[in-house]
Amino acid sequence: TGHFTYDPGFTSTASCESQITYIDGDKGILLYRGYPIDQLAENGDFLETCYLLLYGELPTAAEKADFDYRVTRHTMLHEQMNRFFSGFRRDAHPMAVMVGVVGALSAFYHDSTDISDPYQRMVASLRMIAKMPTIAAMAYKYSVGQPFVYPDNALDFSANFLKMCFSVPCEEYKPNPIYAKAMDRIFILHADHEQNASTSTVRLAGSSGANPFACIAAGIACLWGPAHGGANEAALNMLQEIGTPDRIPEFVARAKDKNDPFRLMGFGHRVYKNYDPRARIMQQTTHEVLGQLGMSNDPLLQVALELEKIALSDEYFIERKLYPNIDFYSGITLRALGFPKSMFTVLFAVARTVGWIAQWKEMIEDPGQRIGRPRQLYIGSPQREYIPVNARG
Numbered sequence: 001t002g003h004f005t006y007d008p009g010f011t012s013t014a015s016c017e018s019q020i021t022y023i024d025g026d027k028g029i030l031l032y033r034g035y036p037i038d039q040l041a042e043n044g045d046f047l048e049t050c051y052l053l054l055y056g057e058l059p060t061a062a063e064k065a066d067f068d069y070r071v072t073r074h075t076m077l078h079e080q081m082n083r084f085f086s087g088f089r090r091d092a093h094p095m096a097v098m099v100g101v102v103g104a105l106s107a108f109y110h111d112s113t114d115i116s117d118p119y120q121r122m123v124a125s126l127r128m129i130a131k132m133p134t135i136a137a138m139a140y141k142y143s144v145g146q147p148f149v150y151p152d153n154a155l156d157f158s159a160n161f162l163k164m165c166f167s168v169p170c171e172e173y174k175p176n177p178i179y180a181k182a183m184d185r186i187f188i189l190h191a192d193h194e195q196n197a198s199t200s201t202v203r204l205a206g207s208s209g210a211n212p213f214a215c216i217a218a219g220i221a222c223l224w225g226p227a228h229g230g231a232n233e234a235a236l237n238m239l240q241e242i243g244t245p246d247r248i249p250e251f252v253a254r255a256k257d258k259n260d261p262f263r264l265m266g267f268g269h270r271v272y273k274n275y276d277p278r279a280r281i282m283q284q285t286t287h288e289v290l291g292q293l294g295m296s297n298d299p300l301l302q303v304a305l306e307l308e309k310i311a312l313s314d315e316y317f318i319e320r321k322l323y324p325n326i327d328f329y330s331g332i333t334l335r336a337l338g339f340p341k342s343m344f345t346v347l348f349a350v351a352r353t354v355g356w357i358a359q360w361k362e363m364i365e366d367p368g369q370r371i372g373r374p375r376q377l378y379i380g381s382p383q384r385e386y387i388p389v390n391a392r393g
């Protein structure tokens with residue numbers, strides 16, 4: 001058994017070479033293709049970020065217009081897919097619906113199975129980026145019992161998404177540019193994060209040559225967990241449970257108690273041992289959105305700010321370098337935009353789809369690519385003889 005390095009949780013194993021995203025966890029730096037996340041989030045838009053992650057460079061104006069057009073052409077979902085939704089219980093968690101419906105796309109796009117063809121890889125990438133918001137909005141509409149809303153290709157990515165979620169046939173809908181901008185920024189912040197659990201899942205699934213839609217469904221399943229993308233929903237649940245700032249010390253004490261499994265959701269990160277740069281931008285966006293909505297006194301925001309202050313001055317959190325992560329503030333903003341908690345991780349999935357597909361594409365195009373196949377340290381029984389059932393004592 002001495003041939004392998006034992007590395008549970010892969011804390012010190014690089015699984016691949018990548019040119020896409022760089023993180024310096026000690027300094028709190030995050031770069032997409034070399035560009036700092038704050039510059040992209042403040043100045044760019046989500047489709048531009050998609051182009052950058054997929055192709056490695058920021059697009060020229062002409063390239064951007066062409067890319068936007070090509071993505072937009074794929075926003076519709078096959079009409080037959082509508083029936084897929086009605087197979088779910090109406091109170092199904094939207095993430096459960098996402099895992100199923102996105103996986104089912106592999107049954108609609110057989111041509112994508114030919115991953116050796118660069119054209120098919122490109123079309124699969126565009127389809128995935130374009131259809132995720134449509135599927136996510138349908139999962140939401142299904143959960144609230146409202147009719148599905150078709151995509152509106154005259155709108156930009158995020159305004160269209162909000163329209164598909166929040167417009168109803170009986171009322172006129174005007175996209176609010178402030179909401180759309182905030183949504184776009186949230187998508188940019190979540191677009192990629194190198195070899196996190198869900199991205200590693202997509203790469204591992206893809207390394208066998210599986211259909212890319214099925215690989216993304218595997219990534220969605222992994223993202224769902226509360227230690228990963230599910231943390232935004234869990235963080236808001238926690239803030240609501242705390243309710244008022246006077247109850248914070250009780251919860252901080254629980255988080256520090258090793259006999260209590262409770263953790264401060266939205267705190268800590270495997271790689272960041274400094275403030276998560278995404279959390280900084282997210283906090284600023286939360287203030288902007290709540291300010292514009294006249295909700296600056298939102299009690300949950302007050303609890304969050306106070307909790308952050310108390311935790312960051314506490315020995316336990318300082319010693320372990322536990323800072324707020326992106327999920328700490330995103331829930332408060334998404335709630336202000338009108339999303340229920342059950343949709344938070346779905347929105348994360350919409351954004352991360354581009355990261356997953358860019359990483360999948362990079363892997364498939366890597367000439368050194370081999371199937372991912374970790375080894376183990378076997379600690380079970382040594383070899384023994386089979387005993388017939390009647391002879392077993």
Ligand code: CMC
Nearest residue numbers: 227228229231255263264265266267268269270320325327
């Ligand atoms: N609250 C209280 N204690 C914590 C927390 C927390 N949120 N996070 C870590 N710790 C403690 C942990 O108990 C351990 O203490 P000790 O050394 O005394 O045993 C120490 O800090 C190191 O923690 P770990 O579990 O070994 O760290 P990890 O790298 O395996 O886990 C993590 C990282 C993000 C899963 C973890 O910090 C956590 O569970 N955080 C809460 C969930 C969360 O917010 N997840 C979102 C992550 S960012 C977005 C995303 O990835 O989707």
